Amino acid sequence: MQYCIFLTLSLSHFILPEIPLVVTKHPSTMSTGQEKDEGVQVQHEAEDPNEKDITDVKIIKGNEAFNQAMLKEPPRAFSSRAMVLYACSLVGFFCSTCNGFDGSMFNALLAMDQFKTYFNVSNSGAWTGIVTSMYTIGGVVAIPFIGPAIDTWGRKVGIYIGAIAVILGTVICSTTLHSGYPIGQFMGGRFFLGWGVAIVASAGPMFVVEVSHPAHRGVVTALYNTFWFVGSILASGSARGTASLVGNPAWQIPVWLQLVFPALLVLFVWALPESPRWQYVNGKMDKAKAMLTRYHGEGNPDSIWVELQLREYEEYLEMEGADKRWWDYRALFRNRASCYRLACNCTISIFGQWAGNGAISYFLSAVLDTAGITNEITQLNINVGLNCMQFVLAVIGASLVDKVGRRPLLLFANIGCTLVWIGFLISAKVQQDTGSKASSGAFIAMVFLFDGIFAIGFTPLQALYPVEVLSFEMRAKGMAFSNFAVNAATLVNQFAYPVALKQVAWKTYILFALWCPIQAAVIYFFIPETKNRTLEELDDIFNSKNPTKASLEKKRLALDREANIVQVQEIH
Numbered sequence: 001m002q003y004c005i006f007l008t009l010s011l012s013h014f015i016l017p018e019i020p021l022v023v024t025k026h027p028s029t030m031s032t033g034q035e036k037d038e039g040v041q042v043q044h045e046a047e048d049p050n051e052k053d054i055t056d057v058k059i060i061k062g063n064e065a066f067n068q069a070m071l072k073e074p075p076r077a078f079s080s081r082a083m084v085l086y087a088c089s090l091v092g093f094f095c096s097t098c099n100g101f102d103g104s105m106f107n108a109l110l111a112m113d114q115f116k117t118y119f120n121v122s123n124s125g126a127w128t129g130i131v132t133s134m135y136t137i138g139g140v141v142a143i144p145f146i147g148p149a150i151d152t153w154g155r156k157v158g159i160y161i162g163a164i165a166v167i168l169g170t171v172i173c174s175t176t177l178h179s180g181y182p183i184g185q186f187m188g189g190r191f192f193l194g195w196g197v198a199i200v201a202s203a204g205p206m207f208v209v210e211v212s213h214p215a216h217r218g219v220v221t222a223l224y225n226t227f228w229f230v231g232s233i234l235a236s237g238s239a240r241g242t243a244s245l246v247g248n249p250a251w252q253i254p255v256w257l258q259l260v261f262p263a264l265l266v267l268f269v270w271a272l273p274e275s276p277r278w279q280y281v282n283g284k285m286d287k288a289k290a291m292l293t294r295y296h297g298e299g300n301p302d303s304i305w306v307e308l309q310l311r312e313y314e315e316y317l318e319m320e321g322a323d324k325r326w327w328d329y330r331a332l333f334r335n336r337a338s339c340y341r342l343a344c345n346c347t348i349s350i351f352g353q354w355a356g357n358g359a360i361s362y363f364l365s366a367v368l369d370t371a372g373i374t375n376e377i378t379q380l381n382i383n384v385g386l387n388c389m390q391f392v393l394a395v396i397g398a399s400l401v402d403k404v405g406r407r408p409l410l411l412f413a414n415i416g417c418t419l420v421w422i423g424f425l426i427s428a429k430v431q432q433d434t435g436s437k438a439s440s441g442a443f444i445a446m447v448f449l450f451d452g453i454f455a456i457g458f459t460p461l462q463a464l465y466p467v468e469v470l471s472f473e474m475r476a477k478g479m480a481f482s483n484f485a486v487n488a489a490t491l492v493n494q495f496a497y498p499v500a501l502k503q504v505a506w507k508t509y510i511l512f513a514l515w516c517p518i519q520a521a522v523i524y525f526f527i528p529e530t531k532n533r534t535l536e537e538l539d540d541i542f543n544s545k546n547p548t549k550a551s552l553e554k555k556r557l558a559l560d561r562e563a564n565i566v567q568v569q570e571i572h
Contacts, residue, residue, distance in 0.1 A: 054559065054566060055559060057557065057559070060557060063537040064557060065308060066214065069214075072304055073303060073305060075296075076298065091271075092204050092211075094261045094262075095201055095224075096463065098258075098261050098262055100228030101232065102197065102258065104235040104383065109239065109251050110365045111379040119182065131187055132190075134188075134190040135191070136194055137191060137491075138195040138198070139198035141194075142194070142483070144480070145199065146198065147477035148326035149199060150206060150476040150479075151323040152326060155206055155275045158200075160265070161199055162201075164196070164262075164266065165196025165199065167196075167263065167266070169193035170193065170255065172186075174256050201483065202482070202483055206275070208224050209221045209535070210277050214305065217535070221464040221468070224463045226395050228394075232390075235257070236386075236387050237387075238254040239254045273291050280317060281323065292305070312534060317472050322474075323472070323473050332477060332478055341470055341474060345466040345469055345481065347522065348466055349482045350489045351414070351519045351523070353493060356421060365379050369501075373440055389451065393456050397456035401461065402532070406530055407523065407524075407528075409456070409457045410457060412457045413453055414516050420446055423442070424512075427439050428506030428509065431443060431506075432505070469542075471539065525548065554570075555568055
């Protein structure tokens with residue numbers, strides 16, 4: 001755990017965003033004139049540009065106010081206040097760890113003979129699908145509670161409620177040895193686990209994205225989902241370590257260890273700052289400004305970052321919005337922009353489950369069986385190795401979200417996964433026909449390659465993109481819809497996939513090979529880019545006629561000696 005945290009923070013030098021592209025042009029190419037837009041001085045056709053003493057011209061993607069703040073007051077990545085805020089975000093990352101622990105733990109349990117013997121089950125078939133889906137059903141039942149818990153009492157209370165439920169579910173699962181109906185109790189515990197994780201998995205990324213400095217929001221929130229693998233590594237590693245034990249302690253120890261991260265959340269959540277956006281819309285403007293001043297302005301209340309965000313809060317946040325009414329979901333469907341935001345949120349959430357990763361994550365043991373790899377220890381070793389590799393690659397992917405952008409990473413992931421699924425089909429077919437060790441080795445290579453591509457391109461964005469495309473008024477209830485989309489997509493996987501593996505084995509992979517290209521096409525044509533803008537500035541993108549096109553437009557900025565923007569010109 002300490003190594004994971006150290007690795008994440010030590011890479012922060014690489015993961016902090018830069019000004020996208022700087023090109024110096026002769027000022028005579030600029031048009032002139034003057035108008036005001038969001039506190040940024042803009043020039044259009046009226047005066048000789050030389051009179052404004054233009055000293056530099058930059059080509060940018062994104063909002064000019066954000067880019068001017070980056071130029072005039074570059075954020076200090078390693079200041080003491082920045083490090084404290086990273087530590088606060090790190091506690092928020094534990095929400096993702098709670099989710100990751102279960103994803104890997106249950107897969108490891110299905111590979112353990114002691115677990116299968118005690119419950120008299122196999123690693124595929126209907127029972128496996130039902131028990132796995134109880135976690136998902138709990139997540140679906142939690143949906144009506146997500147918005148009220150997070151909007152009414154704040155992001156921190158939402159984290160606390162979810163963590164308590166995860167602790168309760170873990171205790172129920174861990175005490176089945178003393179039950180007269182152990183299978184029923186185990187399924188009940190997984191229901192509470194799913195209920196609690198659904199709430200922390202919504203509150204966690206919302207907290208991180210809303211407290212992070214605007215210049216660091218993309219990378220820090222992308223790192224949130226990489227901590228899925230911290231839980232996954234702990235779960236798979238503990239299962240590998242206890243596999244040699246005799247009897248029920250072999251699977252009981254990993255199940256009890258699921259208490260670690262929700263307990264840490266319960267202990268530390270009250271030491272965290274609250275979301276300044278939640279404070280602002282709930283009449284606590286002074287506290288919101290104090291938080292921004294301390295963490296985003298380095299203690300300076302006149303910081304350009306403090307002024308920028310407060311101005312945007314006043315302009316964009318709804319003081320009497322639907323987030324004040326637990327029953328009011330109209331903000332999600334109020335207009336075309338709201339529907340487009342919600343569609344982007346749910347689309348990326350679903351695509352993150354239907355690329356095939358869920359099948360490998362939860363049913364790796366059965367997947368390896370189709371390639372002739374049936375030894376319990378070998379399967380557990382592969383599981384641990386996969387999780388360690390994915391964590392490192394996911395951190396690398398997080399470092400790219402502001403440099404490369406969200407869209408290129410998503411396209412890379414889906415096109416890459418398509419090619420790998422073709423490799424899965426070939427190696428599995430050859431293994432079935434010949435039983436050769438070479439084909440089994442190729443299949444394992446495909447598993448690692450798939451998880452590597454997914455970790456770089458998809459994992460960092462599974463938490464970042466769905467939460468940042470929603471406006472503040474929509475965010476909590478929209479994340480409830482996102483959870484519904486994820487759980488609905490996961491239910492399809494969990495009910496259908498283990499049965500399909502048992503009935504048609506490797507031919508199941510044909511579906512993923514055909515589906516991933518469709519996902520890539522949808523992303524290319526309909527999913528906007530969100531980098532280099534504050535959360536509030538994304539309103540302008542979604543209010544445009546073509547959000548995808550608007551998000552990719554470039555602008556030419558003319559700057560004076562003090563880095564003030566004196567001209568803005570769109571590049572077509």
